């Protein structure tokens with residue numbers, strides 16, 4: 708499949724920022740796929756990568772990078788990942804690819820989180836993109852009812868099982884004015900493994916690409 712030229716552009720710009728010899732955190736999704744390809748094309752020599760999904764790990768391995776488990780890594784100097792929505796505070800919605808739990812863990816373990824995306828992902832307020840939430844299978848209906856009480860419309864992403872063996876609910880209709888407060892509240896519902904809001908640990912930098920070229924948020 709042809710790679711979107713915007714994704715290629717932002718992926719190459721991000722690959723330029725990767726210092727040689729580091730342990731690199733690598734997210735998941737089509738923009739990250741372009742980033743992995745850019746790393747390989749530019750022959751960036753990293754010590755190893757920690758991958759947020761099995762798919763990213765396989766792609767990294769296929770391009771000759773060493774992939775290690777997070778337990779084998781110390782602090783990660785740089786984590787590069789995409790997003791489904793981004794606001795001006797660099798708060799994100801992630802999880803469109805169902806890899807949100809590992810993405811959030813690696814983001815938390817990283818000194819710098821560089822988010823890469825095309826500028827269609829930039830929004831005034833998060834929540835137009837249905838919020839992905841990873842749930843323990845037995846808690847799916849219970850969690851869904853808690854989300855309805857908060858004004859959400861949860862939809863079970865059928866036929867999807869995460870790399871951790873869990874399910875995804877995609878929640879529409881939430882008014883996410885205060886992303887930090889929402890993330891804290893939803894984190895407290897038993898049965899939720901990970902909320903796809905990245906506000907408590909936002910991106911440190913966002914590299915956006917669009918018709919006018921690259922810009923940093």
Ligand code: 5RP
Nearest residue numbers: 736737738789802803804806
């Ligand atoms: C996966 C993610 C991705 O970063 C997000 O879905 C963006 O993907 P893409 O780069 O394909 O638009 O959070 O869980």
